Each structure stands twice: as structure tokens, then as C-alpha cells.
Amino acid sequence: MVQVIEWTNPGEDEIIWRYPNEVIKWGAQLIVHEYEVAIFMRDGKVYDVFGPGRHTLTTQNLPLLYKLVGGSNSPFKATVIFVSMKQFQGRYGGETQTRELAPVKYYGVYWFKVSDPVLFLTEVVGGQSLYDTQDVTKFIRAYFNEGMMKHLSAYSIVDLFQNLDMVSTQVKVKLMEDFRRLGLELVDVKIEGVNTTDEWRQRLFWIMQTGNAQAVMQMDTAKQVAAELGKSEGAAIGAGMMIMPQLLQQPAQPAQPTQPYAGGGAPPAGYQGAQPAGAAQPNQEICPYCGKPIPPGARFCPYCGHEIKRCPNGHIVPEGAKFCPVCGAKIE
Numbered sequence: 001m002v003q004v005i006e007w008t009n010p011g012e013d014e015i016i017w018r019y020p021n022e023v024i025k026w027g028a029q030l031i032v033h034e035y036e037v038a039i040f041m042r043d044g045k046v047y048d049v050f051g052p053g054r055h056t057l058t059t060q061n062l063p064l065l066y067k068l069v070g071g072s073n074s075p076f077k078a079t080v081i082f083v084s085m086k087q088f089q090g091r092y093g094g095e096t097q098t099r100e101l102a103p104v105k106y107y108g109v110y111w112f113k114v115s116d117p118v119l120f121l122t123e124v125v126g127g128q129s130l131y132d133t134q135d136v137t138k139f140i141r142a143y144f145n146e147g148m149m150k151h152l153s154a155y156s157i158v159d160l161f162q163n164l165d166m167v168s169t170q171v172k173v174k175l176m177e178d179f180r181r182l183g184l185e186l187v188d189v190k191i192e193g194v195n196t197t198d199e200w201r202q203r204l205f206w207i208m209q210t211g212n213a214q215a216v217m218q219m220d221t222a223k224q225v226a227a228e229l230g231k232s233e234g235a236a237i238g239a240g241m242m243i244m245p246q247l248l249q250q251p252a253q254p255a256q257p258t259q260p261y262a263g264g265g266a267p268p269a270g271y272q273g274a275q276p277a278g279a280a281q282p283n284q285e286i287c288p289y290c291g292k293p294i295p296p297g298a299r300f301c302p303y304c305g306h307e308i309k310r311c312p313n314g315h316i317v318p319e320g321a322k323f324c325p326v327c328g329a330k331i332e
């Protein structure tokens, strides 16, 4: 009976499949379907490679293995691995820290496929001794996550929450390079969400409001910032001003001048012409509850639905503040 080596009914998520019999006879029929590659391995090393088609195994089309087994015509030992060249989807999620050591959670989707099956088998399958799809998938997910953690941690929390599009694009490019080293093509990556703790969301809020990340970071907790700013009555933000005057001043670097309101008519309610913008884009407001940028003057956050409290002059004030962090107006 002729030995037939074929990957029958590969599952939707199956990347590789190992032919269970390690003893191969000359003259065996190897059937490789579309979007598949069959590779002969021995001791974790890649030997001969077959593309789609029906192949009769001879000493001619298995030259490397034939040489290895010493030119004998008796059955020989080899591991046949089929690799799917189709595109796969993976979900990821994890935790990392930003440049300022703010804890960040993230999650999303990525799409990948094998682009160089020989490199893939050498690096992942043979290199890690992973011979079934589950192990390979687990390895790829961990590898992706590790890269994601590493690359995201190079950014500041302000970038992550304010410029996520830019961060995604840059991180994607780096992850694609990582994947190429495994013989994989990372087709696309989508970051669906990033989140941080309440404490850091408040801190982020203060950074956005004052444009002075350094001063906010120097305070132990965001609550402390709020408390210092809201301490004295009557004298606006007097006490807060004395304790950390730099917090409410224009940032020193003139890199991003606050743009004057250019539209016709009255400025929108939330427009903060004199706001020390600093790290924030001019005229951009941020939700103190979820950290996402919201439309100027919004009364409710379109992302988390939280009501946005404002001082009489239209500045956003965080939960519990007694005075406006921007103009010092008393909050009822």
C-alpha cells in the first residue's frame, strides 16, 4: 500500500500540522494543498520543502534528506510539517507601564500569516520544539504581547491617551519588524483600547489642564494635586499657587503656542483661550473619567457617558474639586 502524506481537513485556526508517522518510505505520495507548504525536518532542522501539488517522494526531490540518510533506499526517519500560508487573527491583551511608570492595560486584535515557512519552522517550530498549532499560537501571542509591552512602555501616558493613532502606527511598524524575524508577516494591528487606574486618569487630567507634566508627577498622588489646588477659599487658588507655582504657569518651552480662536462669532463654551496648553493640542479637552479627548464644550463624555462638570467660565473641573484648576473660580 502506498503511503499518503496529506493534511486532511485543516481547522480554521490551524497553522501547522505534523504528520503523525515519522517513518517515511520512498515512493510515498505527498499531497500539498493550496496555501500550504510541506517541510521535512529532522532534529529540529529544516531539510526539503514542497509547495502545492502532488509529489511522489524520490531520492531526487528529497536531495538533502537523501544525503543525510546516507543514500539508502530503505525507509527513513523524518518529521513532515505542513504549514498553512493563510491569514490568521489573534487577540491580545496585557499590562505594561508608560515612561512615567503609569500602569496601562491594553487590548486589541492582530492579523498575521507565515511569509517565510523555512524561517518560521527554524525559529518557532524547530527552535522551540513546538509541534502543534496550540503551542505555536500561544508562542506567537506571547511574542506579540512582549513586543507590545516593550514598545508601548517607551511612550508617555499623555501620548497613549491623546495620540493613540500616532502611537499605534509607530508600534505597528516595530512589531512588524519583530514578526519578520520569525518568518511571519504581521498584516495589521488594531489597538482597541488602553486604560489606566483612576489615580493616573486624574493625573492625566491635571497634566492636560496645566500642561506641566513634571510638576504633576512630582506630587505623590493626583488627589494631592487637587487638594493643594482647592485649599484656600476666597483667594482663588492662593495656597496651591504658593505650594507649586510652576504648575499653573505657562510651560517654559514655546514649542506649541496656544492658537487664538480663529472661527467666526463667539468662541464655543469650552474654548479656553488663555489655557496653558502645553502637552495638549490647543483647544483640546480631555475627559477626566476615561482620559479620552472630547469635543470642546461637551457636557457629557461621548466615550464613557460621564457628565463633564465645568466652572462658570467653562473649564473642566474634576470630581470633588472645590475650585477651578484653570481660573480658580469657586465650584458650587
Ligand SMILES: [Zn+2]
Pocket: 287, 288, 289, 290, 291, 292, 301, 302, 303, 304, 305, 306
Ligand atoms: Zn469619558
Ligand SMILES: [Zn+2]
Pocket: 311, 312, 313, 314, 315, 324, 325, 326, 327, 328, 329
Ligand atoms: Zn475656570
